[in-house]
Structures are given as structure tokens and as C-alpha cells.
Amino acid sequence: MSTHPSAPSPLRVALLGGGTVGGAVARALLGRADHYAQRAGRPVQLLGVAVRDTGRPREGIPTTLLTDDPRALAEGADVVVEVMGGSEPAGELIEAALRRGAQVVTANKQLVARRGEELHALAAEHGAGLHYEAAVMAAVPVMAVVRESLAGDEVTRIRGIVNGSTNYVLDLVGREGVPFADAVRQAGELGYLEADPTEDLQGLDAAAKIAILARTAWGVPAPLEEVEVTGIADLTDADFADAARQGGVLKLVASAERDTDGRVRASVRPLILPAEDPLAQARGGTNVVELEAALAGPVRLVGAGAGGDQTASAVLGDVVRAGLAAARR
């Protein structure tokens, strides 16, 4: 009698959130199952998608997969993908998943910026995994570069445009003369804005991202409340006119470096950049970051900083990474 190796058990994925990002993740997992099975080394099974309103149809997602009980959904998963946003219940769901040794993927930059150290400690204690490439600069794989590719070097400065919606707004207002409120509305229609758009417009979203980058680059605390933040909400026509008169471009610039005591100094503020500055050339929802490294010199990364499919790209990369990590346990 011949024996057959048993088929690998599927990687069970619970998707908490089926909005702009979650919808794109679900459609990719369902539509390209063979691709993810090949990358993860076993079939990837989408257990369900947690949403608030299960009665609303979701493009490309069978209604049988929808649930309004994220806790029950997460309990049976090897990988819990949190794309709900907000502090709760996202925080307690992530915590519960880490406590039972699951792999967690999240795009929740506010949560990671505020509770990252605590959640990493919890993951280490329980042999779990915490992945959040999508939390910073969406499709641009900056976390992997800072955490892994530049691990043998020393990042000395980070400077970038790390918020897609405000870059879109500044671009439309500054280059095309679109009224500010119209540009904000369009950014919302494209899925670029947070559920609370003041997080974008007041610079808090960019502050969370630069804090996460700084902590990852330097392995020291980078408290969100210590980031100096000025957003774009109070910019006036005169500010845009001023930039045009100088031949420059208004951009929301996030930056971080360390002072002589090793403490992180980080800020987010609108600046008029010379037109030839690489940051000035970011159009629409594009993000760009310049990492200055001791050996490498400047390393620049550019790409889509917001949007459903674009963010799903980073989430799904983490799902594959999480699946491989789960298999090693």
C-alpha cells in the first residue's frame, strides 16, 4: 500500500474590517488563492470578515463570510488581520490574539505608535508575531527596509512625506487651484482619509508614522506625545501664494533624528520646499522618504501612501510573512 504525505493544513486568516483596506485584502485573498498558497507554502483560508453592518453588500465578498462578531472570528485563526482602525475594540482583539500565540497583522498606526512596545513584549512573551508594514506609508516597504535591510548600517536621519491624503490635498490646492474643502472631499472619495479626517489634517497620522519609524530605526522609545506636530488644517490661501512666489512647493514634512543624548527628536510640519527637492516632487497620494544612513548614504523610497489596493499590498505581504512565521513555531 502506498503512503501519501498529508496535505498541509490551511493557514486560517481572520479579517477584522471589510472597509477600504479590508475589502481589498479580502478580494485579493479570494481572487488569487493560488498565488498566496504558493507564497505561504499552504492554502490560505479566509475564515471570515468582521464588519459593523453585515447587511451592506461588499463588492467581491460573499455575504456568508461577513460577521459582526470579531472576537469569535479571531479566536479560530492562525493569523488575525486588524484593519478596523481605532483604539478599541482593535486593541483588545490584538492583545487577545497575541496572548494565545497567534500572528497579528495590523495597519493601525495610532495603536502601534501608542502601544507598540507593550504589544511587542506581549508577542515575545507568548511566542506570537506582530507585523505592521501597512501602518507606515502603505505600499512603500519602508518598515522592512529600516528593520531588516539597513540593520547592518546606522540610520542617522529620516525625512519624508508619510501621509497620502494631505499630500493629495496640498498638490491639488497648490498646483491646480482646487479649493481646500473640495480637495479634502476628493481625498475621502479615494479612500485616503482616516475615519476621523482630523487625524490626517492635523498631522497626527504623520506623527504616528514618524514615531514608529524612529522607534524601529533606533530601538528606543519615540513617544507620540513628544512629536512636535503642526498639520495643514490652518493653512491659508496666503500660505499657498507665498510658496508660489518663492518658486517652492508646500509639503507636510515629517522628520526624525537623535540628539546627542540619543533621544528622538521628531516633528511634522508644513514647509515650503524648493521645487527640485525630491520630496517636493511627490504628486497626489504619493509618499516619499529619505533615510540617511552612515554607510549607505541617502536611501530614497517612493510609492503609493494610501488607498485600498495599495495598502492591501503591504497587509498581504505581512500575511505571507506571518504564515511563514506560524509554520516555524
Ligand code: NAP
Ligand atoms: P474603513 O474603510 O473605515 O474600514 C473599517 C472597517 O472596519 C469597516 O468595514 C467597518 O465596518 C469595520 N469596523 C469598524 N469597527 C468595527 C467593529 N467594532 N466591529 C466590527 N467591524 C468594525 O477604514 P480603512 O480605510 O479600511 O482603514 C482601516 C485601517 O487601516 C485603519 O487603521 C487605517 O489607519 C489603516 N490604513 C488605512 C489606509 C487607507 O489608505 N485607507 C492606509 C494605511 C493604513 P463597516 O464597514 O460595517 O462600517
Ligand code: HSE
Ligand atoms: N490616511 C492615511 C494617509 C492613510 O492619508 O496617509 C494611509 O496611512
